[in-house]
Amino acid sequence: MKELILASPVYLKTVKRFKMLIKFSLVLFFFNLFxxxxxxxxxxxxxxxxxxxxxxxxDVGGTGMSSTDIRAMAEKMAREIASLHLKKDEPxxxxxxxxxxxxxxxxxxLLKNRLLADLVxxxxxxxxxxxxxxxxxxxxxxxxxxTSLSKGSIEAVSDYLLYTFKLIDNTDNIIWMGTYxxxxxxxxxxxxx
Amino acid sequence: xxxxxxxxxxxxxLLNIGACKTVKKAQIGVKEFFDPAEHTEIxxxxxxxxxxxxxxxxxxxxxxAENKKLGKISVRLKNQTSDxxxxxxxxxxxxxxxxxxxxxxxxxxxxxxxxxxxxYQMDHISQPNAKIKVFLNTAY
Numbered sequence: 001m002k003e004l005i006l007a008s009p010v011y012l013k014t015v016k017r018f019k020m021l022i023k024f025s026l027v028l029f030f031f032n033l034f035x036x037x038x039x040x041x042x043x044x045x046x047x048x049x050x051x052x053x054x055x056x057x058x059d060v061g062g063t064g065m066s067s068t069d070i071r072a073m074a075e076k077m078a079r080e081i082a083s084l085h086l087k088k089d090e091p092x093x094x095x096x097x098x099x100x101x102x103x104x105x106x107x108x109x110l111l112k113n114r115l116l117a118d119l120v121x122x123x124x125x126x127x128x129x130x131x132x133x134x135x136x137x138x139x140x141x142x143x144x145x146x147t148s149l150s151k152g153s154i155e156a157v158s159d160y161l162l163y164t165f166k167l168i169d170n171t172d173n174i175i176w177m178g179t180y181x182x183x184x185x186x187x188x189x190x191x192x193x
Numbered sequence: 194x195x196x197x198x199x200x201x202x203x204x205x206x207l208l209n210i211g212a213c214k215t216v217k218k219a220q221i222g223v224k225e226f227f228d229p230a231e232h233t234e235i236x237x238x239x240x241x242x243x244x245x246x247x248x249x250x251x252x253x254x255x256x257x258a259e260n261k262k263l264g265k266i267s268v269r270l271k272n273q274t275s276d277x278x279x280x281x282x283x284x285x286x287x288x289x290x291x292x293x294x295x296x297x298x299x300x301x302x303x304x305x306x307x308x309x310x311x312x313y314q315m316d317h318i319s320q321p322n323a324k325i326k327v328f329l330n331t332a333y
Contacts, residue, residue: 023197039213039220055281055300057332068281068332072301079317083263122317126263183304 062190063159064104065146065182070114073180077165078118080178082129084167086140093131093167094138095119102148102161104192111144111163140175141168158185238325247329250274251305256327264319268327269312272305279304282313283328286320295320302332 005011045051052058055068081093095116098108116131123129132138142165149160160183167176231245238256242248255269272278281300288295296318305311 039216041217057302066302068300068302071299075299076301076315079315083317 060190061186062192063157063184063186064102064190064192065106065161069161069180069182070111073163074111074114074118075122076180077115077163077178078122081119081142081165081167081176082123082125084129084176086129086175088139090127091129091139092137093119093129093140093142094133094135095131095142095144096135097143099145102146103150103159104148104161106192108146111146115144139170142166143168156185156187158183238327240327240329242329244331247280247331251278251280251329253327253329254310256325258319258323258325260319260321262320263317265314265316266319266325267312267314269310270303270305271310272307275307277304277306279332281328281330281332283330284315284318285326285328286318286323287326288320289322289324295323300328300330 055071057066057068095112098111098115100106100108120131123131135141144163144165147162147164149162151158161181163180165176165178166174169175229245231240231242231248233240233248233253235253235256238258240248240253240256250273252271252273253268254271255267257268258264258266266284268282270280270282280303282303283298283300285297286295287293298315298318301313303311303313
């Protein structure tokens with residue numbers, strides 16, 4: 001009986017088709033393998049070091065400030081300040097200090113330089129204000145501070161960061177105030193340096 | 194049979210050396226087919242999402258600009274999903290009827306709670322009769 005089945009044309013045809021299918025699958029597999037190996041993305045980066053766009057979020061995470069926040073904040077504040085209608089023609093503004101009162105450790109010069117660069121570039125569009133390094137020669141002083149409200153538990157931390165900017169005249173009147181805020185929550189503690 | 198298999202393997206190898214560029218285009222084309230970039234027009238301004246799904250998840254309801262030099266641009270966004278959405282938004286300003294770039298902003302992260310709307314504004318940027326191109330992207 002067994003010999004009859006093994007010798008039957010239907011069985012032989014099925015076996016032949018099965019063998020063809022195996023061979024075809026093997027060919028497809030090797031095609032796929034070669035193409036995937038050979039056609040890896042040339043522009044993909046290695047895992048050791050990845051060059052990111054400065055406005056791109058990284059995988060490190062963290063609830064403090066990011067490069068995106070700093071860049072967006074500096075641009076926004078610079079545009080607001082440049083659009084102010086101040087009393088004097090072409091007044092001089094000095095960026096006095098940036099005080100860090102948040103729980104994060106960072107170089108305040110980073111914020112200061114980024115903000116100053118944007119202030120100078122953006123204000124050159126209409127020349128309504130100019131900037132000086134010497135506060136004694138300035139008509140207005142620009143003061144800034146970074147404060148934070150932080151919460152933490154075993155499971156997560158959250159941080160609300162408030163960047164505050166004040167434009168003060170010679171009589172200590174606050175002419176303008178601007179703010180930039182971020183709030184982030186995460187379950188990973190990240191060190192800022 | 195063995196010769197046929199060897200032939201196919203060698204052919205695959207040679208094709209790989211010569212046809213990688215075409216294959217890569219085909220691979221990217223397939224991905225584009227399933228998630229194409231989206232381009233819409235609102236109030237005469239353009240909204241562009243490199244990943245079309247971003248525009249489906251966060252909808253741009255309105256784009257408006259003060260018709261004066263260095264005024265404000267406002268964009269109203271709505272998060273259509275049931276999660277807090279994070280997008281990066283950026284503006285480019287072009288002279289009307291030309292491709293001359295007048296101004297652009299840096300990408301800024303905006304977080305929108307589930308199912309809610311948010312008004313995003315940028316001051317000191319508009320130009321009379323300029324066309325605004327709003328870019329919406331993922332932050333990562």
